[in-house]
Amino acid sequence: MDNEQANFYLSQFIGKNLRIHTSDDRVFGGQMKCTDKDRNIILALTYEYRAPPAQVIRKAVEASGNPAAQVPWNSRYVGLVVVPGAHVKKIEFEESALGRSRVVV
């Protein structure tokens, strides 16, 4: 991919919702504002999502006796964040459910 293509490809995501999975197993969902060569990504209006700890899940399963017991994820609003490229594990693009966004993934 040459520079121009890369620029075009990445620009598509500006203002779109991305979910970024970090190395500590959190997920940040927000609007992409900026990225660079090191894959540092700035997200606006971001929410942080965190999987419940194993022991909480274990407890819930024990308490209900159902191995498929539902345990809530923790989430909270964190606003404007920058995710350093080194900690990015996975990037997902979330297509707006309101209409087709013309993003070439």
Added chain:
Amino acid sequence: MADEPLRQHHDAAPQPDQDTVLSYDGAGSSKDGGSRHAGNAHAPGSLPLRQAMQQPRSEPKVYDVTEKFTRACKALEVGQLVKDEYFTLFESIGAIEVMDPKMDSGFLQPGETLEDEYDTLAPLLPEEVIGIMDQLLSHEMAWHTGYPLSQTLFTSVYIDKLLWPEPKTLEQAQFYRGELPGKSRPAPLLEVLRAYCIALVKCCDFVIAKVTGRDYYEEEDFCTHTYNRVLFFQTPMDVFLRELDAAVELMEEEGEIDDSFRKAIITRLGFRKDFLTALDLDCSLEHLDRYWSPILSSLPSINVTQQLGKGVPGSFSTKIQRRLASTVPPRPIVELEFKDAFAKLQQLCHDCEEATRFTSLPPDPLEYESFLWAFASRSPTPLAYSRSYLSTILFHPDTLNTTTSLPLLDLKTVLLPCSPILDPTNWTLSPPLNPSLPKPPRLQIAYVIDEFIERVGQSYLDYWTALGQNRCRLRRMLTHVIIGWSQLQADARLLDSDLEDITRDMGIQDQVIGSPLGTWVYQKKLFMAEKIVLLGFEQDIYLPDELASMYALLSELATRRRDVLADISAHFASRIALHEAAGETAVVEEIRQDAMYIASQLHEVEGIAALAHALSRFYIVLLYLNLLPHPNRPYGSEQLRFELRMKPFQPAISELFKRYRDENDMQPYGAYTAPSPAFVEDVRNGTSALWRDIERSVARAKDAFAKFKKRGAGSARAGGVEKNWGKAVQGALASCVALGVAVVGLKAGVGGVRVDGEGRVKDVGVKVEIPVAETGRRYKEEWVVGKVVKR
């Protein structure tokens, strides 16, 4: 694009049951992120994240773009950014860096857990309950002094458990969620603690509602952020009172508790009940005064029994911040000692109790104004809540909706008592049926006044709003308010010329002072300008070498106002004579009442002008004697400093300050660093004009303040705050005496003064200490009287 689009399509359609738990996307009201997970089988790819409110509901499609995104990034140049064109570097500075332990409140150190180990259902000892309650009280007061909830109350594990996950009913707000095994209840002491905690949370809700309910508040004093936690705002107060009552009963029935502990806990529950009642938003104005004294009476016993408590540090944790909706880095818990917290609580109650006295004032805007100034001068400065509390009373419809509008009453008292201009019958006339005929002149007057009063309304409220701020902001806001009043003065001038035409046609000029509306605005504006300068002294805005010029400015302002008031006073005297001749005793009596107010004001402003003049001259002498610290200002100049100090008054009244700028007046003996020989001569001669001027001014000021005092608070329309008023006048008098003493000391110390070969003053036998603000070393904070001590 050469690459084949990666249509890696994650089908994000959830399991059927997930649909039911999805929450809509309110600003951050993400209930558990709307996402539920089956056991430990993670499938992050199919996470339904925030959902917009929409019909019909469809799931967003999610594509994994990691690989291609990474490749694209690698193809970028170093330093090349792909960014939103409206996104600026400035904005990006505010971004929180994920995984940076100092910024990312969600970052976990290796091995660290998200949740706390603390068990909120473990039984507590009575002394621990007392300890927790008192710690919560300390946190509550820390919050009142400006710290955010996230560093204070929200660090309590108990409060966190009550508020999160968000309970749907108050019954669900427990130290656990769901049901306890065997449907048992927590230990009684935990039930008691819970009652205390939920009432405390409701108190916070009331406080936030009161503070944000005001038109004007700033985050600099108080933090209203609740981090997306709902503080039981829908639950009415009586529910909490019942919970507290039930808790008191529980305590009384509880058998195995030492009586002193039992009493201490019951006292705390009682306090919380009284406090909650007093904070209630729906209190009617008539009954306000009865709420605060019961709280104040229960405070001493809380203070005494505080030592019975035993702290439970484990029940407070910064970890909770990880789960609060927060765009700021993690911060430590605020430690406010109980002693200090208790003092703050006492202050809050006293201030609020004082504020309730507002309701007993006579409906007189001048009395209101005195009260507001007195309240704003309270030391220590009232907390944000107390100030909001007072302004809620002040701006309550019952206060503002008087039969005569408040600015009109003010105008009437100051300038136009029993004036034909404000004759109520003017408003009863009807315009002629034929619109081409002229309106009756009295009706025209009513129209002019109506227009003026309408125009004044906003400026008047702005002024009162400024008075509800803390001292520093009061000074700053007044500088804005005064600009509004300048514009008002220009408008008033136009209306005055209309009035003049009408009164001339009616032949009643002799009953009306010249340009009444403009004069009224002008004297108010001058008063505010004086206050801005006085507040500057009080807050140590000016450096010691500026004191001379700033007091000269103050003296100038006060002299202007004195002239205006003297005109009014003379006008009143002539009107009294006029009406006496006509035998209208009732009218004469009413004018006399208001003339007393003007006379009282005249004494005060005379005192201010004279004392300011004396101080200005005193500091000029000190400047020549080189007794004041003179900072090195490599980039400063007199001209720049003048512009800076005058900025608040631009364009309001800057044309007045010729004298302040006048070098001959401010530097009668040439430059301060190289005085002329005449200075040494004058300063060594105790009876020179230099000293006589100062001494006479001090005497004049003392005399004026004494007369002001003698006329009493009633004449000054400060009857509602007589004590504060008396203290203020006493402080001004004491400042006069202190200045007199300082002058004597200075005169004694300069007998041997001479000028050396380079023109510098030598052999001054004394030095001068400038008392610093708020150290109790000034008789009145706004009068900075240097203390002369022997070297």
